[in-house]
Amino acid sequence: MDANDMGNDLKKVLLTEQQIQDRLAQMAEVIDKDYAGHEILLVGVLRGAVMVMADLARKLHTPVQMDWMAVSSYGSGTKSSGVVRILKDLDTDIKDRHVLIVEDIIDSGLTLSWLEANLRTRGCASLNIATLLRKPDAAKTNITPRYVGFDIPNEFVVGYGLDYAEKYRNLPFVGLLAPHVYEKH
Ligand SMILES: O=P(O)(O)OC[C@H]1O[C@H](OP(=O)(O)OP(=O)(O)O)[C@H](O)[C@@H]1O
Numbered sequence: 001m002d003a004n005d006m007g008n009d010l011k012k013v014l015l016t017e018q019q020i021q022d023r024l025a026q027m028a029e030v031i032d033k034d035y036a037g038h039e040i041l042l043v044g045v046l047r048g049a050v051m052v053m054a055d056l057a058r059k060l061h062t063p064v065q066m067d068w069m070a071v072s073s074y075g076s077g078t079k080s081s082g083v084v085r086i087l088k089d090l091d092t093d094i095k096d097r098h099v100l101i102v103e104d105i106i107d108s109g110l111t112l113s114w115l116e117a118n119l120r121t122r123g124c125a126s127l128n129i130a131t132l133l134r135k136p137d138a139a140k141t142n143i144t145p146r147y148v149g150f151d152i153p154n155e156f157v158v159g160y161g162l163d164y165a166e167k168y169r170n171l172p173f174v175g176l177l178a179p180h181v182y183e184k185h
């Protein structure tokens with residue numbers, strides 16, 4: 001899917017495919033340095049983090065394993081419901097493992113503050129967060145991601161894993177939707 005497939009639903013491209021890939025390469029370089037001599041268990045948060053996970057993992061030289069959790073707090077709207085549900089737990093025992101949570105976005109911070117607390121109870125050797133995007137509201141939470149791709153404005157974004165009502169996840173860039181898209185709902 002690209003911008004042409006969106007007709008006038010796309011207001012603006014916020015981050016191009018190239019900008020995203022370049023930034024992920026920089027993040028991977030830092031992560032490789034930080035984890036030298038260790039193996040990493042990458043924990044992707046379904047479904048939004050699928051693209052970040054796939055691209056970031058391929059840029060890493062450090063040995064990694066990948067596991068996935070599915071939690072959902074947004075339903076189909078544009079506001080966090082405030083309730084985090086585990087839809088799928090990890091298949092891996094993370095005790096004594098170096099865990100790196102991989103996320104597409106920290107918005108209210110609700111999903112990750114809940115997930116971080118949950119994973120910390122499981123006895124991992126270390127726990128860090130890598131997120132491609134972070135919004136200003138995240139500053140109000142206790143979330144301190146070690147790796148952040150881009151700080152973005154407080155607007156609803158789609159693409160590169162991020163959806164609006166399950167659409168637009170397969171855009172290679174991150175964009176803003178035109179207001180008429182929300183107004184239809
Ligand atoms: O910081 P927060 O306000 O909690 O928002 C961030 C989370 O919300 C989105 O996931 P969502 O729950 O919509 O599910 P999805 O990944 O399947 O789209 C996004 O992928 C993050 O996981």
Ligand SMILES: [Mg+2]
Nearest residue numbers: 045046047048
């Ligand atoms: Mg998500």
